[in-house]
Amino acid sequence: MAKEPVRVLVTGAAGQIGYALVPMIARGIMLGADQPVILHMLDIPPAAEALNGVKMELVDAAFPLLKGVVATTDVVEACTGVNVAVMVGGFPRKEGMERKDVMSKNVSIYKSQASALELHAAPNCKVLVVANPANTNALILKEFAPSIPAKNITCLTRLDHNRALGQISERLNVQVSVVKNVIIWGNHSSTQYPDVHHATVGDKPVRELVKDDEWLNGEFITTVQQRGAAIIKARKLSSALSAASAACDHIRDWVLGTPEGTFVSMGVCSDGSYNVPAGVIYSFPVTCKNGEWTIVQGLAIDEFSRKKLDLTGAELVEEKELAYSCLS
Numbered sequence: 447m448a449k450e451p452v453r454v455l456v457t458g459a460a461g462q463i464g465y466a467l468v469p470m471i472a473r474g475i476m477l478g479a480d481q482p483v484i485l486h487m488l489d490i491p492p493a494a495e496a497l498n499g500v501k502m503e504l505v506d507a508a509f510p511l512l513k514g515v516v517a518t519t520d521v522v523e524a525c526t527g528v529n530v531a532v533m534v535g536g537f538p539r540k541e542g543m544e545r546k547d548v549m550s551k552n553v554s555i556y557k558s559q560a561s562a563l564e565l566h567a568a569p570n571c572k573v574l575v576v577a578n579p580a581n582t583n584a585l586i587l588k589e590f591a592p593s594i595p596a597k598n599i600t601c602l603t604r605l606d607h608n609r610a611l612g613q614i615s616e617r618l619n620v621q622v623s624v625v626k627n628v629i630i631w632g633n634h635s636s637t638q639y640p641d642v643h644h645a646t647v648g649d650k651p652v653r654e655l656v657k658d659d660e661w662l663n664g665e666f667i668t669t670v671q672q673r674g675a676a677i678i679k680a681r682k683l684s685s686a687l688s689a690a691s692a693a694c695d696h697i698r699d700w701v702l703g704t705p706e707g708t709f710v711s712m713g714v715c716s717d718g719s720y721n722v723p724a725g726v727i728y729s730f731p732v733t734c735k736n737g738e739w740t741i742v743q744g745l746a747i748d749e750f751s752r753k754k755l756d757l758t759g760a761e762l763v764e765e766k767e768l769a770y771s772c773l774s
């Protein structure tokens with residue numbers, strides 16, 4: 447018997463990530479090749495015509511899994527009945543800006559959209575915040591939508607995770623699919639900590655195979671931390687296809703589960719695990735099963751890593767204060 451369609455909201459759907467993301471969702475890349483979807487696309491009135499153009503293209507693409515499209519500038523209509531919400535709407539940073547420089551514009555959007563989701567989304571809606579500053583926008587959404595369980599609100603650090611996999615794969619000249627269990631700790635910002643202490647290729651630790659701690663503790667980390675800026679410099683636009691693909695990976699693993707023995711990175715509400723400040727949205731290694739994520743516990747953290755976990759945690763606490771000052 448055919449499955450019931452899942453309603454997926456994409457905010458900022460007329461933007462560049464939206465344009466890459468909606469066909470992926472309609473093709474089953476996010477929720478599976480047997481899962482029909484109804485797309486809800488939200489943007490703001492100046493982008494209404496462009497949004498309508500995206501809707502026309504979705505019709506023209508004749509996706510078999512796509513059972514309906516809602517394209518609207520009305521946040522209530524967009525949020526009504528959605529099971530998955532991918533929050534991309536907002537302003538991207540430009541060359542020379544840090545992600546927190548877009549804070550004041552974006553946190554107020556997340557405060558107001560929190561209420562719409564809380565009131566109108568389907569119960570148990572899973573929320574993924576992509577727009578920057580992603581962790582702090584997700585935190586604001588969580589705080590202003592108190593009836594949505596905190597475990598249902600996450601932010602995207604899977605792009606950073608995938609970037610780390612890509613760097614290791616290039617360095618070792620192996621397929622990216624055999625590199626496993628890298629971790630992104632903390633903020634989706636230049637303080638994030640890409641950690642390979644627990645990463646493997648086949649049954650071998652990445653550290654043993656790379657045999658170059660100087661690279662792993664230096665250039666590897668800064669390359670992943672600065673990759674967003676490098677893309678902006680090269681494209682004059684921020685990453686879009688890789689961000690859309692990572693958003694699909696994040697939701698797919700959350701809903702359908704992570705493969706046995708594999709963990710991924712997700713920005714989730716910190717419960718204080720690994721002595722990370724509780725309550726902020728922090729990227730942890732997680733496994734997913736039955737639609738729920740669980741932080742991987744008991745990983746050894748050496749002194750080098752400890753400092754990096756603390757630094758990015760402190761930035762998130764500081765960003766929280768800054769966000770509240772923007773909202774007051």
Ligand code: NAD
Binds near residue numbers: 579
């Ligand atoms: P974009 O400017 O191309 O698109 C953003 C869209 O959001 C625009 O169409 C805009 O009209 C719309 N928008 C603005 N305010 C809105 C609101 N209140 N409600 C609904 N829509 C609204 O930007 P983009 O390149 O698609 O990037 C979107 C966001 O994602 C940016 O904040 C960017 O920095 C962020 N981003 C995050 C990651 C990540 O890994 N977390 C990766 C790439 C980009």
Ligand code: LMR
Binds near residue numbers: 538673677
């Ligand atoms: C990215 O990591 O590519 C995005 O967050 C865009 C940015 O501003 O870096």
